[in-house]
Amino acid sequence: MKLLNIKLRNFRNYEETELLFSPHINVLLGENAQGKTNLLEAIYVLALTRSHRTANDKELINWQSSNAQIAAQIEKQNGVLPLELDLGSRGKKAKVNHLEQAKLSSYVGQLNVILFAPEDLQIVKGAPQKRRKFMDMEFGQMSNKYLYNSSQYRKILKQRNKYLKDLHRQTSTDKVYLSVLSDQLAAFGAEIIFQRLQLIKQLEKFAQQIHSEISQGKETLVLDYHTSIPVANQISVEALYQYLQQQYQQIQAKEIMQATTLLGPHRDDLQFLVNDKNVAAFGSQGQQRTTALALKLAEIDLMKEQTNEYPVLLLDDVLSELDDYRQTHLLTAIQDKVQTFLTTTSLSGVQQELLRDPRIFKIKAGQVQAGDKEEHE
Template identity: 65%
Template sequence: MYLEGLHLKNFRNYADLDVKFNQGVNVLLGENAQGKTNLLEAIYVLALTRSHRTANDRDLIGWQANEALVAGRVHKTNTVTPLELTFSKKGKKAKVNHLEQARLSAYVGNLNVILFAPEDLELVKGSPSVRRHFIDQEFGQMSPKYLYNAGQYRSILRQRNNYLRQLQRKQAKDLVYLGVLSDQLAAFGAEIVAARLNFLDQLAVWAQQVHKVISQEREELAFEYVNQIKAMREQSVDALYKAYQEQFERQQAKEIEQGTTLIGPHRDDLHFMVNGKNVQTFGSQGQQRTTALSVKLAEIDLMKAITGEYPVLLLDDVLSELDDARQTHLLRSIQDKVQTFLTTTSLSGIARKLINDPTIFNIASGHLSQDESVSSSDGSDSQNGDDGRETQQE
C-alpha cells in the first residue's frame, strides 16, 4: 500500500498544495513550525478522518477559511482508491471513489497508517488510557467489526453513565432499564475484549522478535492484558459476556453510589513485561524506548498479516529521540518495505547512510520544494510545473 500523492486546500498552513510522493522514503526536511508535522497530520487525517493532535476538527481549517480539503489516491495490490475528506463548521464529509460515505466506519481502513512520534514513549510510560487508545486506534484500522463494536460500546457507556447519575441523584428509579443497558454493555464489552486479546496475542509474537534483535538477545518482551474479569485468550465471547453480567450485578449498588460504570474494557490496561518485570515501573529509559519501538515496528508486520497490505509509516521527528543502534534498526526495518514519511530538522549521518534513494522535500512556511540533488525520480515529481521543483500552488 502507498499514497500516490496529496491534495490539500486550506489545511492548517497549506493554502493549496499538490504533491506526489516516492513509494519508498519521503523525507520532510525543515526547521520547526514550518509545516512538516502538518503535512504528516494531513496523511493521518486522510486515513482515520481525525487528527492525532487535536480533538477539534475546526483546528484543521486554515486561517480565515471556511472549509478544508484533504484528498489523495491510495494504491494497493490490485486497486487504486481516491479518498477525500472535507471539513467545515458544519462537520466533515468522507468520500471513497468519489462516493460520500454515510458512516465514517465504512471509510476507515482504506488507508492504513502507523504513526511513531516522540510522545509515543507515553505508550509505555503513560496512563492506561494511552494504551487503550493505542489498541482501539490501531486495531480499528484492521477490523471494521472492532471499529463498529467500539463505537457502539462508547455510545452505550455514555447512556449508562448518564442513567447511573440520575439514579445517584434519585432522579430515576427504574433498575430494569439499568439492567438493559448493562446487558448491552456486557455484550459489546465481551466482543471488544475477545478481539483485543486476539490482536495483542498476534502483536506480541512480532514485537518479541523485534525486541530480541534490538536488545541483542538480552531481553524478552511479553504483554499482559489487565482487567477486572481476568479475561484470558482461551475464553469465548459468551464466557466473557457472562462474566461481565455477573460483575455488573455485584457492583450495581457501588456504581449507583458513584454514578459511573466501574467495569468494562474502558478501564482495562496493557502491561509490557521485560524479562518478567513491568517495564513501565521498573524499566530503564532505554528499555522503555526499545519497547515502544518494538511495538510500533511489530504493527507493520501485523497489519500486513491481517490486511494483506503493508501500512504507510509516519515518523514524526523520531530519529532525534533514538540512539545510533535504534536508529539503525528502525531504518533497516523499513527500507524497501513500506512507504515512509519522515520529518526531521536535519538528516543525521546514520540516516543518510541507511536510507536508500529517498525523496527529500524542503519545507518552509507551508511551501514544499523537492531537493533533486538527492531524490529519486520514481514518480516523485510535482504535479505543478514541468521541472518538479515547486510543489506549492500560489
Template identity: 65%
Template sequence: MILTELHLHHFRNYQDLTVHFNPGVNVLIGHNAQGKTNMLEAIYVLSLTKSHRTSNDHELINWQEKSALISGTVEKSIGKIPLELQFSSKGKKAKVNHLEQARLSQYVGQLNAILFAPEDLSLVKGSPALRRHFMDREFSQMSSKYLYNAGQYRTLLRQKNKYLKQLKYRQQTDRVLLGVLSDQLAAFGAEVIIARQHFLKHLEGWAADLHQEISLNKESLRLEYVNQLKVSDDTTVEEAYQALFKLYQDNEQREIEQGTTIYGPHRDDIRFLVNDKNVQAFGSQGQQRTTALSVKLAEIDLMKEQTGEYPLLLLDDVLSELDTIRQTHLLTAIQNKVQTFLTTTSLSDVARQLINEPTIFEIEHGTLNKEEVK
C-alpha cells in the same frame, strides 16, 4: 499500500498543494513551525478521518477559510483508490472512489497509517488511558468490526454513566433501564475484550522478535492484556459477555453509589514484561524505549497480517529522540517494506547513510521544494 499523491486545499497552513510521493522513504525537512507535522497530520487524517493532535476538526481548516479538503490516491494490490475528505462548519464528508460514504466507519480502513511520534515513546510509562487509546486506534484500522463495537461501547458507557449519576442523585429510581443498559454494554464490551486479547496476542509475537533483535538477544519481551475478566485465548465472546454482565449485576449498588461504571474494557491496560519483570515499574528508560519501539514496529507486521497490506509509516520527529542503535534498527526494519514519511529539522549522518534513495522535501511556510539527493 502506497500513497502516490496528496492534494491539500486550505488545510492548516497549506493553501493549495499537490505532491507526488516516493514509494519508499519521504523526508519532510524544514525549520520549526513550517508545516512538517501538518503534512503528516493530513496523511493521518486521510487515513482515520480524525487528527491525532486535536478532536476539533475546525482547527484543521485554514484560519482565513471556511472549509478544507484533503484528497489522495492510494495504490493497493486491488488497484488505485481515490480518497477525499472535506471539512466545513457542516461537518465532514468522506468519499471513496468519488462516492460519498454514508458512515465514516465505512471509509476507515481504506488507507492505513501508523504514526510514531515522540509521545509514543511513553507508551510504556504513560497512563493506562494512553495504552487503551493505542489499542482502539490501531485495532480499529485492522478491523471495521472492532471500530464499530468500540464506538458502540463508548456511546453506551456514556449513557449508562449518565443514568448511574441520575440514580445516585435520585433524579431516577427505575433500575430496569439500568439493567438494559448494562446488558447492552456487556455485549459490546465482551466483543472489545475478546478482540483486544486476540490482537495483543498476535502483536506480542511480532514485538517479541523485534525486541530480542534490538536488545542484541539480551532481553525477551512479553505483553499481558490486563482486564478484569482475566480472559484467556480460549475465552469466547459469550463467556466474556456472561462474566461481564454478572459483574454489573453483582455490583449494581456500588456502581450507583459511585455514579460510574466500574467494570469493562474502559478500565483495561497492557503490561509489558522484559525478562519477566514489569518494565513500567522496573525497566530503565532505555528498556522502556526499546519496548515502545518494538511494539510500534510490530504493528506494521500485525497490520500486514490482518489486512493483507503494509500500512504507511509516519515518523514525526522521532529520529532525534532515538540513539544510533535504535535509529539503525528503525531505519533498517522499514527499508523496502513500508512507505515512510518522516519529519525532521535536520537529518543525521546516520540516517542519511541508512536511508535508501529517499525523496527529500524542504518545507517552508506551507510550500514544498524537492531537494536533489546527492
C-alpha cells in the same frame, strides 16, 4: 499500500498544495513550526478522520477558511483508489472512489497508517488511557468489526454513565432501563475484550522477535493485557458476556453510588514486561525506547497479517530520539518494506546511507519544494 499523492486545501498552514510521493522514503525537511508535522498530520487525518494532535477539528482548518479538504490516491493490491475528506463546521464528509460514505466507520481502514512520534514513549510509560487509545486506534484500522464495537460501546457507555448519575441524584428510578443498558454494554464489551486478547497475542509474537533482535537476545518482551475479568486461553465471547452481565448486576448499587461504570474494556490496561519486570516502572529509558520501537515495528507486521496490505509509516521527528543503534535497526527494518514519511529539521543526525533514494520535500511557511535525494550535510 502506497500513498501516491495528496492535495491539501486550507489545511492548517497549507492553502493549496499538491504533492507526488516516492513509494519508498519521503523526507519532510524544514525548521520547526514551518509545516512538516502538519503535512504528516494531514496523512494521518486522511486515514483515520481524526488528528493525533487535537480533538478539535476547527484547529485543522486554516483560520481564514470555514472548511478544509484532503484528497489523495492510494495504491492497493487491487488497484488505485481515490480518497477525499472534507472538514467543515457541519462535520466531516468522506468519499471512497468519489462515493460519499454514510458512516465514517465504513471509510476508516481504506488507508492504514502507523505513526511513530517521540510522545509514543507514553504508550509504554504513560497513563492507562494512552494504551487504551493505542489499542482502539490501531486495532480499529485493522478490523471494521473492532471499530464498530468500540464505537457502539462508547455510545452506550456515555448513555449508561448519564443514567447512573440520574439514579444517583434520584431524578430517575427505573432500574429496568439500567439493566437494558448493562446488557448492551456487556455484549459490546465482550467483543472488544475478546478481539483485544487475540490481537495482542499476535502483536506480542512480532514484538518479541524484534525486541530480542534489538536487545541482542538479552531481553524478552511480554505484552500483558490487564482486565478485571478472569480470562483463560480459550475464553469465548459468550463467556466474557456472561461474566460482564453478572458483574454489572452484582455491583449495581456501588455504580449508582459512584455514578459511573466501574467495569469493562474502558478500564482495562496493557502492560509491557521486559525479563518479567514492568518496563514502565522498572525499565531504563533505553529499555522503554526499545519497547516502544519494537511495538511500532510489530504493528507493521500485524497490520500486514490482518489486512494483507503493508501500512504507510509516519515517523515524526523520531530519529533524533533514537541512538545510532536503534536508528539503524529502525531504518534497516523498514527498508524496501513500507512507504515511509519522515520529518526532520536536518539530515545531519540521520544515517543517510540507510535512506535509499529518498525524495526530499523542503518545507518553509507552508510552502513545499520537492526535490530528489539530498546531498550529505
